[in-house]
Amino acid sequence: MNILTIDTGTTNTRVTVWRHEAAVAHAARQVGVRDTAITGNATTLQAGVRATIEAALDKAHLGMDAVDLVLASGMITSNVGLHEIPHLLAPVSRRELGAGMQQALIPEVCNKPIWFVPGVRNPVENIGLHNCEAMDMMRGEEVETIALIERLAITEPAVVILPGSHSKFVHLDASQHITGCVTTLAGELLHVITHNTILAGSLDSDFASEIDEEMLLAGARSASHIGLGRACFTVRTLDQFTIYERNARANFLLGAVLGADLLTLKNSSAIRMSPGTQFIVTGKPILREALGLLVRGDDFFSGKVTITRDDQQADLAGFGAIAVARERGLLSTTGKR
Numbered sequence: 001m002n003i004l005t006i007d008t009g010t011t012n013t014r015v016t017v018w019r020h021e022a023a024v025a026h027a028a029r030q031v032g033v034r035d036t037a038i039t040g041n042a043t044t045l046q047a048g049v050r051a052t053i054e055a056a057l058d059k060a061h062l063g064m065d066a067v068d069l070v071l072a073s074g075m076i077t078s079n080v081g082l083h084e085i086p087h088l089l090a091p092v093s094r095r096e097l098g099a100g101m102q103q104a105l106i107p108e109v110c111n112k113p114i115w116f117v118p119g120v121r122n123p124v125e126n127i128g129l130h131n132c133e134a135m136d137m138m139r140g141e142e143v144e145t146i147a148l149i150e151r152l153a154i155t156e157p158a159v160v161i162l163p164g165s166h167s168k169f170v171h172l173d174a175s176q177h178i179t180g181c182v183t184t185l186a187g188e189l190l191h192v193i194t195h196n197t198i199l200a201g202s203l204d205s206d207f208a209s210e211i212d213e214e215m216l217l218a219g220a221r222s223a224s225h226i227g228l229g230r231a232c233f234t235v236r237t238l239d240q241f242t243i244y245e246r247n248a249r250a251n252f253l254l255g256a257v258l259g260a261d262l263l264t265l266k267n268s269s270a271i272r273m274s275p276g277t278q279f280i281v282t283g284k285p286i287l288r289e290a291l292g293l294l295v296r297g298d299d300f301f302s303g304k305v306t307i308t309r310d311d312q313q314a315d316l317a318g319f320g321a322i323a324v325a326r327e328r329g330l331l332s333t334t335g336k337r
Helices: 033-039 043-060 094-099 141-152 186-196 213-226 228-241 246-267 285-296 316-328
Strands: 002-008 013-019 022-029 069-074 102-104 114-116 158-162 167-172 178-184 278-281 305-307
Touching (some): 002 043, 002 316, 013 043, 013 316, 069 316, 141 158, 141 167, 141 178, 141 316, 178 246, 213 246, 278 285
Parallel strands (some): 069 114, 158 278
Antiparallel strands (some): 002 013, 102 114, 158 167, 167 178
16 A cells, blocks of 8 residues: 655655555655745645655655555644644544544645644633633644654653754643643754854854753753843853853753753643653754753653654654554555555
8 A cells, every 4th residue: 555645844845655654755845834824825835745745756666646545744734734624622532633634635736635634732712811821732743743652652641842943842641642732942942043143153053963961951950040041141151251162052052942941841831741741752863862861850850751763753744644544544445555
């Protein structure tokens, strides 16, 4: 059975070809829902997704006629995507995600119907200043979380950490239902601070190349005690008046930004986690290592910390979309090749 999965975010689209549920080809393009927001129409997004599909199929030496099932997840289901689906209200199970899938034929993208996986939002109503912090939402991270549940055989309450431009923290209960999430701008903040502030000179406009545990933990402590803004400026002080090298200073900044995220977990009303909740940490190797050290080094958190391997977090969106489609019954009812 040949399956095509589409993962579209704000700026990028990734397409994977699967044969018997094993990934055999990938393609990616810098096109996403931001293009729709800028242009006011979906033409650029449609063309970009179509080109990414064609590139992936070409690598797999397949034509569209050989594809049995097309799945899509991520921001592609938003109001600036290709087929809008309202968020499902947490808590949400894998079965409910499957039941919420919708099918649409979009000839500008491909000649096969596409099954879209809905996103999930926190159960907050009548939103105002009094409760807006409790509100959060995801499109794409829900299928990545489902993939990790299956690959890691998660059976206990957990917080899944999905770092990126917008870092996402997804909470699971004991039944592996997604009960909510909380989002930060950690990745974007780190990028902007490193490249577009007075600290660029102190960091050579580059991120930490390897972990310096002492400086990482020091940065996190600083952010928790004196605030992120002041902790960030400390990087310049370290450059001007101490012997700490560039990578050490970059670690201090990384610790400050990620430490602020841990402060969010402790205090946000968007998810309710207990100190003993286990952590599942994904992301680029240096981010996985840094987050693992920060969680283990924080007296508030006492739960097990699992750092995923590269193979465990490979193709998460596509793998999760297939798992949801299987729950819906789409794999068993679609013709096999």
